[in-house]
Amino acid sequence: MxxxxxxxxxxxxxxxxxxxxxxxxxxxxxxxxxxxxxxxxxxxxxxxxxxxxxxxxxxxxxxxxxxxxxxxxxxxxxxxxxxxxxxxxxxxxxxxxxxxxxxxxxxxxxxxxxxxxxxxxxxxxxxxxxxxxxxxxxxxxxxxxxxxxxxxxxxxxxxxxxxxxxxxxxxxxxxxxxxxxxxxxxxxxxxxxxxxxxxxxxxxxxxxxxxxxxxxxxxxxxxxxxxxxxxxxxxxxxxxxxxxxxxxxxxxxxQKEGDARVSAYAALRDRLWHGIEARIEGVRRNGPADAVLCNTLNVEFEGVAGEVLLQALDLEGVAVSAGAACHSGKVSASHVLLAMGRSVHEAGSCLRFSVGYGVDATQIDRVLEWLDELVQRARGAVGA
Ligand SMILES: Cc1ncc(COP(=O)(O)O)c(C=O)c1O
The missing domain is CATH 3.40.640.10 (Type I PLP-dependent aspartate aminotransferase-like (Major domain))
Structure with missing residues (x-):
């Protein structure tokens, strides 16, 4: 799944x-x-x-x-x-x-x-x-x-x-x-x-x-x-x-689900962020903690190439998005993250997670386990 x-x-x-x-x-x-x-x-x-x-x-x-x-x-x-x-x-x-x-x-x-x-x-x-x-x-x-x-x-x-x-x-x-x-x-x-x-x-x-x-x-x-x-x-x-x-x-x-939907998405997003913060060192959240869409979490993983992490997660069955995209062999950093003062290198270490319909807490916990391991592995690869 x-x-x-x-x-x-x-x-x-x-x-x-x-x-x-x-x-x-x-x-x-x-x-x-x-x-x-x-x-x-x-x-x-x-x-x-x-x-x-x-x-x-x-x-x-x-x-x-x-x-x-x-x-x-x-x-x-x-x-x-x-x-x-x-x-x-x-x-x-x-x-x-x-x-x-x-x-x-x-x-x-x-x-x-x-x-x-x-x-x-x-x-x-x-x-x-x-x-x-x-x-x-x-x-x-x-x-x-x-x-x-x-x-x-x-x-x-x-x-x-x-x-x-x-x-x-x-x-x-x-x-x-x-x-x-x-x-x-x-x-x-x-x-x-x-x-x-x-x-x-x-x-x-x-x-x-x-x-x-x-x-x-x-x-x-x-x-x-x-x-x-x-x-x-x-x-x-x-x-x-x-x-x-x-x-x-x-x-x-x-209209029907309004607030209930918003709080359900926010709970999943917060579970993901708190889990990342608790397990993984060298992470930083992009964007404010309060004035933010209830389903969105953008995180910088220091020293990790976002594209590599994205692909590793994809192989485990998890779809996310990166702060830099590779087109025809050239990596272009997100103009949004650059506008917020991030360097090209920092923007390249960011992933965007966005939850929604069909996502549940068990899935978030599974992602946290993989993420922890994949980040350590990617950092090891960088250091090696
Ligand atoms: C903020 C924003 N504006 C516009 C669009 C474009 O929407 P559409 O895919 O319906 O053309 C998107 C979709 O990615 C978006 O996120």
Missing amino acids: RIYLDHNATTPLRPEVRDAMLRVLDEIHGNPSSVHAEGAAAHALVEGARDRVAEAIGIRSWGPSERLVFTAGASEANNALLRGGPWARRGARIVATNVEHPSVQAPLEVLAAGGVRVERIGVDAEGMLPEGGLEEVLREPPDLVTLIWGNNETGTLLPLAGIAERIRDAGVWLHVDATQVLGKYPVDLRDVPVDSLSLSAHKLNGPKGVGALYLRDARRVAPWLLGGGQERGLRGGTENVPGIAGFGMACELV
């Missing part, structure tokens, strides 16, 4: 989600845009799922220009927002942290090459915004601020409510990448005044290739897929009805 501790990369499908999707695949074959009964059934399903996703982020009633647009995932949502607003024009100014996900980083690079001024707020050693960092960039209000709420690599959670209020008071559009947050921390847009938000179903036990972009005022963003005018004209193309139904069910489960 494999032990999967890489839930920040993606999560397994919940049986309830699978059932909801199978029902659509077997029974609902209409096109949501068709006017006959088959079309109406598919349309009702998509709109029901939209309500489920909206409820999971605290939306109970819709403003006239407020939209939740289904996308093919959070990468599409981030790209559409960043490249589709008035902030994408030459001479505009965008502010972002230097720990954003590649689906934000890459469009920002394209925008910068096209004459947009892209400014970065550096993070501190725990991945948090430094005191006064926001005030500094808001002194001359930018056109857009884009922030990753919960970091996929370290789990660092920004104190978004206060940040969002300050940005709203400055009259600036705030885009938030909440991909890692939904299902692991309460997301309630009635308390957090963001203007747009990206989500992805496969991070919360839904299907891959489905996500959403929430827009408080859709008039500010240009349509990004032209076609049959679906998604209120913003994203043409026949909707991924089974995927959307699965996303809706995954959000319904988040």
Whole structure:
């Protein structure tokens, strides 16, 4: 039996989600845009799922220009927002942290090459915004601020409510990448005044290739897929009805299980960290101990190559993720860990463990036993 501790990369499908999707695949074959009964059934399903996703982020009633647009995932949502607003024009100014996900980083690079001024707020050693960092960039209000709420690599959670209020008071559009947050921390847009938000179903036990972009005022963003005018004209193309139904069910489960799920994940994550601390010397946790996603633990194992440890764990049947990736023989360190002040060498000694659905305490204890032995062995190999 494999032990999967890489839930920040993606999560397994919940049986309830699978059932909801199978029902659509077997029974609902209409096109949501068709006017006959088959079309109406598919349309009702998509709109029901939209309500489920909206409820999971605290939306109970819709403003006239407020939209939740289904996308093919959070990468599409981030790209559409960043490249589709008035902030994408030459001479505009965008502010972002230097720990954003590649689906934000890459469009920002394209925008910068096209004459947009892209400014970065550096993070501190725990991945948090430094005191006064926001005030500094808001002194001359930018056109857009884009922030990753919960970091996929370290789990660092920004104190978004206060940040969002300050940005709203400055009259600036705030885009938030909440991909890692939904299902692991309460997301309630009635308390957090963001203007747009990206989500992805496969991070919360839904299907891959489905996500959403929430827009408080859709008039500010240009349509990004032209076609049959679906998604209120913003994203043409026949909707991924089974995927959307699965996303809706995954959000319904988040709503139902909310706090219980968060505490269960946190207990497993803490068991893992306390076990590592107690058994293995020369370890350091990356990111804050409190303001962190309930399921995420990023650890530096001094003197051990993360990739080697990752592969050794994989051979034992444990899936985790490393702080450096090897592409075509070249090792590139995590930009997030480097931004937090780690050296390339330190970033290369880090592993990310992310727990989730299907993980239990027995599995964590088994991982601890292997980890202890594998780290000692790897250190021996380094010293030899
Ligand atoms: C923070 C963050 N943003 C965006 C994405 C992209 O999501 P998707 O795989 O749905 O395109 C991910 C997924 O890795 C993520 O962790």
